[in-house]
Amino acid sequence: MSFNESNTVERMILEAVESPRDACTLEMQHETPGLGPSIGDELRPARWTYVPAAQVPRQPGDVMVESGLRLALIRLNPEIAAQPDRADEVIYVLRAILLSVHADGLVRANENFMA
DSSP states (O other), X not given: OOOXXXXXXXXXXXXXXXXXXXXOOOOOOOOSTTOOOOXXXXXXXXXXXXXXXXXXXXXXXXXXXXXXXXXXXXXXOHXXXXXXXXXXXXXXXXXXXXXXHHHHOHHHHHHHHHO
16 A cells, blocks of 8 residues: 555544544643633634545646635635735735746745745
8 A cells, every 4th residue: 555645644644523522521721820721722613614635626737726816815804805906915815936946945935825
């Protein structure tokens, strides 16, 4: 058997999130006196749906799912929701950053993408 992302990382993650939440117990301890509970004290199930790679609307070499990204930008940013064409501007800049990997290097391109 050859190892790939699907049969190593992806399968492990899917099995971990598919297992009943009662199967694992997480204990959080506060060792710093005087600090109260934090947001991390309540663990909530993730809100996501697994979609097999064949059903994702992109080519295998694509980094972004642009249709989903555009919708998310509109949903999450009031300024973009007011003018949805702004999402296309953001995607254009992100595409340019991805293309700059060859000139700037992977680390710098990742920093620019995150910014």
